[in-house]
Amino acid sequence: MTVLSRRSLLQSAAAAGLAAQALPLRAKPLKPSARAALLVIDVQNCFVEGGTLPVKSGAEVVPIINKLSTAFANIVLTQDWHTAGHASFASSYPGKKPFETTKLKYGQQVLWPDHCVQGTDDAALRGDLKLPTAQLIVRKGFHQDVDSYSAFEEADRKTRTGLAGYLKERGIRTVYLTGLATDFCVAWTALDARKLGFNVYVIEDATRAIDLNGSLAAAWKKMKAAGVKRIQSADIVTA
Numbered sequence: 001m002t003v004l005s006r007r008s009l010l011q012s013a014a015a016a017g018l019a020a021q022a023l024p025l026r027a028k029p030l031k032p033s034a035r036a037a038l039l040v041i042d043v044q045n046c047f048v049e050g051g052t053l054p055v056k057s058g059a060e061v062v063p064i065i066n067k068l069s070t071a072f073a074n075i076v077l078t079q080d081w082h083t084a085g086h087a088s089f090a091s092s093y094p095g096k097k098p099f100e101t102t103k104l105k106y107g108q109q110v111l112w113p114d115h116c117v118q119g120t121d122d123a124a125l126r127g128d129l130k131l132p133t134a135q136l137i138v139r140k141g142f143h144q145d146v147d148s149y150s151a152f153e154e155a156d157r158k159t160r161t162g163l164a165g166y167l168k169e170r171g172i173r174t175v176y177l178t179g180l181a182t183d184f185c186v187a188w189t190a191l192d193a194r195k196l197g198f199n200v201y202v203i204e205d206a207t208r209a210i211d212l213n214g215s216l217a218a219a220w221k222k223m224k225a226a227g228v229k230r231i232q233s234a235d236i237v238t239a
């Protein structure tokens with residue numbers, strides 16, 4: 001449903017004498033301010049069909065993100081950027097298979113197929129992502145022994161990427177998250193952003209999930225508890 005049709009629905013509800021709050025619809029479309037940023041998480045060849053760790057229907061987020069970008073003065077992208085033989089790759093452990101887990105120094109780690117290796121076409125941002133006004137690309141997961149789902153903090157929960165400092169120095173207080181995958185890099189980034197004091201929206205239809213053993217429902221539950229707001233792209237006014 002488009003923003004306009006929501007509005008007219010609300011108007012006709014008002015005309016009919018119904019209480020607007022009875023409708024489970026957003027009455028007022030969101031208009032991101034100059035102190036908000038669109039974060040585009042890991043929209044790379046590796047995470048879409050034909051890549052090494054494809055997220056189901058991952059490429060579908062691209063046109064949605066391109067359209068959303070017109071509403072934002074600030075855009076930041078992230079790029080998963082691993083060394084060959086990275087600690088998050090199943091191939092680094094004899095006998096281990098992708099999607100099994102192992103214990104690393106910092107805790108449990110899901111093991112993935114080799115993906116997003118630095119400098120490869122697989123690790124490149126999607127070619128149809130059209131974000132000429134984007135200002136920063138944060139690369140993450142480049143330390144050999146530490147994974148990094150979050151755009152703010154690596155999986156050891158100590159090493160910072162520098163993104164919080166960048167956003168804060170630029171006066172950005174609100175982040176709108178999009179990209180891949182909802183239940184891993186998007187969720188971890190959203191939770192860290194809340195911890196760091198940002199207002200956080202996840203634009204659900206601009207993400208796609210891996211959903212490994214119920215991970216998607218678990219991620220939404222955690223994000224809701226942390227105060228992350230779950231919205232749709234139609235809730236935002238675009239050009």
Ligand SMILES: [Zn+2]
Pocket residue numbers: 080081082088115116141
């Ligand atoms: Zn990775």
